[in-house]
Amino acid sequence: MQPSRRKFAALLATPLPLLAQTPPPEDLAALAKGQMQSTSDRLRQFKLDISVEPAFAFKP
């Protein structure tokens, strides 16, 4: 499949060291999900008293 002109121009404009350091999109998606999961795990380790309310309040 031919890349679009915009994608081709972007590719040309990207410095080579950056291209070499960029993982493929599927790896980046897995990385993002993995980071979210580890953040969730850290949050869940933090024990909260049931009475603690969130740091925003609804104002009628």
Added chain:
Amino acid sequence: MTDDLFFAPLTDLNARLKRKEFTCQELTRAFVERLERLGPRYNALALLLKEAAIDKAKDVDKELKRERYRGVLQGIPFGAKDLLSAKGQPTAWGARPYAGQVFDHDATVIKKLAGTGAVLTSKLAMVQLAGGGGYRFPAASMSGPGLNPWSRAHWSGGSSSGSGAAVAAGLVPFALGSETSGSILTPAAYCGVTGLRPTYGLVSRHGAMALSWTLDKIGVLGRSADDCGWVLQAIAGGDAKDPGSAGKSFYYAPQFARPLNEVTVAYAPVDFDAAADPSAKAAFQTAVEAFKSLGVKLVEARIPDFPYGAVIGPVIGAESASIFEELIRSGRVDQLDDKKQVAGLKAALDWPATDYLKAMRIRSLIREAFGEFFAQYDAILTTARPGPASRVSEALDRPSGRPAPADRGFSGIIPAGNLAGLPALSLPCGFAGELPVALQLVARPFNENLILAMGKAFQERTDWHRRRPKIS
């Protein structure tokens, strides 16, 4: 006009306008021509507003001629991060999917500055969407990577990249920036300018791109603490159009802050030693000694113990995914320039509500903990960033290569200060090689005058904020 003019304090520029040493038109033309010539050199310029600026300058000149004075900012050119709307002008938020976007209103801060007689010359470049989703490279901007006036091989910092570079290079006397978590302090530190992040709610965000409703703040990048104080006075104030507005005003009065010999400042020596980049340690340690000479009482302390990174992640992630949901689901998000950021925004749609709410509940405890902390101490002194700017070609998520010290010190103060809505000031304090490094002062909410007074006193004893990069 000499080069000194481009680096002069706001009070000096305003006094010279009133003395009719030059007109506002002449001053504005000088800054606009410099911005036009040098802005692209640092990828700092999103949009030049030459004609509108000259028209405004003509109006200011008429007022000055009639001796109708409006204060320190009258006749002063400035730039605004391209996240702020200016009526009828493109506001792209640094992002290709929003190129050509035009709003029919001015952001409240732009309107307030126009009312003081300040002259908007430009929209300044920024990291796309203020970095929402998490970017990997400084090139995450439709303007290209922000280049540092001290070394174009290095980053100017983000996300207020153009604001930092433009002030450092003398392209504007001051600039507006915004911070969700580090976006004013980082470019200010990397570019060697003074950066003020106000208390959450003190400055209206109406007309600004939202990244996180509960974290976003509009602030100032300037040449000194004094300049930042004058600008904050002009832009602060309640605004019914901003639901986060605290409804408070701010009057810059550092002379009425507590005497510095009555001020207790918390600090952790590790921040300036093992936690600092080796190239910056000497500068930090000299700066701490200079700070001690102000007469403040420095007392060792540590940051309240919370998982700040894990708390701020879902807050920014869930709020930004909601704000940009249409962009993400439509697929237009793929037009962004950083693939990690695209992946981060897509993934953020799946933050569980329970995680977001847990983070916001922990945030209540963080706010309480800082309330107790500031019952003991008046301010925190730490580094703005542990070291100087990274190279433009380096990935921002690369490991530092240094083990984290066992002593936490005030590590995590940027997410912590933002989660608790605290004001902070970044002060240039020396160099690591050719690149600037900076101290950070943090205070309790709405205590800007105290950190500005300390910053002003520090800058009266040092000249780091007056240093200029070589600009050919």
